[in-house]
Amino acid sequence: MGSAGTGNMASTGTADHADDASRENYLNNGYGWKSWLLTIDHKRIAVLYLISVSFFFLIGGMFAVLMRLELATPKGDVVDAETYNRLFTMHGIVMIFFFLVPSIPAVLGNFFVPIMIGARDLAFPKINLLSWYIYVVGGIFTLIVAVSGGVDTGWTFYTPYSSTYSNSQVALTAIGVFITGFSSILTGLNFIITIHKMRAPGMTWFRLPLFIWAQYATALIMVLATPVLATTIFLVALERIFRIGIFDPTIGGDPVLFQHLFWFYSHPAVYIMILPGMGVISEIIAAFTKKRVFGYSFVAFSSLAIAILGFMVWGHHMFTTGQSVYASMVFSVLTMLVAVPSAVKVFNWSATLYKGTVELTTPMLYALAFIGLFTIGGLTGVFLGIMAVDRHLHDTYFIVAHFHYVMVGSMVMAYLGGIHFWWPKMFGRMYPEFLARFAAIIIFVGFNLTFMPQFIVGFQGMPRRYHTYPEEFGFFNLLSSAGASILGIGYLLPMLYLPWSLKWGKKVGNNPWNAKGLEWQIESPPITHNFHGPVTVTEEAYAYGDEDAHEAGHGTTNTHGQKEATSVR
């Protein structure tokens, strides 16, 4: 158990004085390796996750760099086909299972879910630590796969290629992914229970920050969908190792059954990846417009709508498998419906800017980039949901571009936005603002240059997962590779200046952004138990009008009655 903060400090309700360095916080109350590896403090576990997901992001990124290098020219001149196939497979597996899925929930969620609802920790701190260890064990399996020849099935593991024909480390990878799934499930369980049972008195459901709503919706999907992935991967391993006929038709199986099972998890998993990002964007936009998010309850319920609809659209990955036209129609219309709650979010975020005081800080730049790129990513999803068009675009670079706009353009932007937004809270120091804005712009430009050309070659018909391709696709592939090198530099910048800022960054007070929310009313970095005493919440989320009311002496624009500031004792 991490030694507890003794809580003799006076309450620090207001923001702007930097405390002396000797003040105890979650970072300096223990320095030994045991104090980290055996910690049950949700904040330290979040930092462990931050280090490990950054590591895997770097690994997955290196695979991408090699791929784009190969694809810069039509011929296979950098690596051979077998290596290339391993590169895109490892890129997908590492980025999805070891970066995107855990990134926001396990890093930012772990750190801020308890704080934002006024709790001292998650409901099950030891299970929280266990989830990190499970993640690490799964990660080690994947690293063993990488150094022992890799795996070449694509992250989708389509049968019977994966279960019978592939001569690569399928079983080992399957075990790695299987194990890592439990880490998601435990994190999801922990969040659901924490959000239900550990909200501070007065923190009602509709006072929850939208980040919490998004985490809650995500946690539901994690708990409900991940077991299906585990089962499916387990069945692939059974067929591969013991030749039990499940998916391979030569031994009595059905290869398309695999796709149903796989996408039953993996489509909702797309929302596991994007919903937490949407939560982060709501927080950032509220903080840098100093406004309550427009249409709070619509934004909150649209997260749940996306989570629920997300479970019923898996068949849109299978329009070309020979699936019945009627089944395809149902999946098509449900897929199109996902556009509605997504649009609701985008419009509400945009409307929040109206009559706000907009500060274009680094996190805000990421949030604005998110809105634009998510709009493109979402609308191009509509193309693919329409059967007549999907027939042409399916399995081409159009789809590659589409999901990178959602997973990278949106989700990674949200993650970086969130990391910058909460960095001063997590570590008590500020990153270099100019450099950070510069990096955000580089990333935005590099991203679009990388993936916009892929829409064009995709429509031209270039299939995905091609090691070599016809000459006429060369120009746009070269553009894409050039963009990727800019994007790579963009990503390296925060990986350098953020660690740098831990030692040399400017110290900040408790609330450098003058933002609302419980996390900004406690110390930076927080003490081990987050709060010095019981917390009672008496105001709505994003109660920016209240502050004005206190300062200006009247509450003209306050739309929600409550005048008291949140009391933190």
Added chain:
Amino acid sequence: MWKDIPLFPENASTIATQVDLLYWFLVALTVFFVVLIGVIVVGLCAWYRKCDDGRKSVQIEGSLTLELLWTGLPLVIVIGLFAWGTTLYVRMQKVPADAIDMTVVGKQWMWKVQHPTGVRETQDLHIPVGQAIRLTMTSEDVIHSYFIPAFRTKQDVVPGRYTQMWFEATKVGTYHIFCAEYCGTGHSAMIGTCTVMERQDYERWLSGSTGEPPEVVGKNLFESMRCASCHPVDAATKEIGGAPPRGPLIAGIYGTEVELKGGGKVVVTDEYIRESILKPQAKIVANYEPVMPTYEGQLGEEQILALAAYIKSLKGTP
């Protein structure tokens, strides 16, 4: 330089124009909304940028009217798009009655095509212009996907079952054939050229190659595999080797419904014939015993397709 860099794929099939119309409409819609959101976001950020004039944010809870508007409007748009896309798709699925049948067997990493006259080709596909072609496809190993971008269609080629696709080329020329479903090391080499020719050129091309029509191959197989020792090919055959035939008549059954032992009916299709050869116990015709051995591992996919073609060619006496 720029003419070597195409922006869109060739348009060479009867459905391509309609698919492109919907595609470009979607592009226009996407551009419209991206510009709309972009102008709103950038405009509001510029207009309401924080200055040192002490201005405070105006708190606005929300607006039910606006919420209904931006829930309703996307809903109407996507339902409209769904209706457009689905009616087009249903039309695209309808195979013209005069379509020529060809078979495609996928195998790591080649396409094996057989024309109705029996001519075979590997990787490439030669077809006449202005003629609907229906491909019946299966795979000998993993899942592949037959994709001709210029025709705007693709279909997965799945082991253990038949899938079909059709197209009608509208323009003479050569077009890419790609495997679109990842299938292993040689995936990006599983490509070919579709040559669309004038009908007379196609006829000449066909006559330049030799090959037996699939139903002839099927007949030879039927004989060499001794299928006739159980299955009569003529309704007049009442006895084989002095006993009633042990297997059902195969003439005139294609496309008809047969009664199964233990109730139920099944329509005789390629799929059913394939199953009856590889898994004879799966569906037993009424009044027969499950005595047929499996031919799994003895017959390849192309041979099974040939047998099906033979059965199809036998017109029974009704």
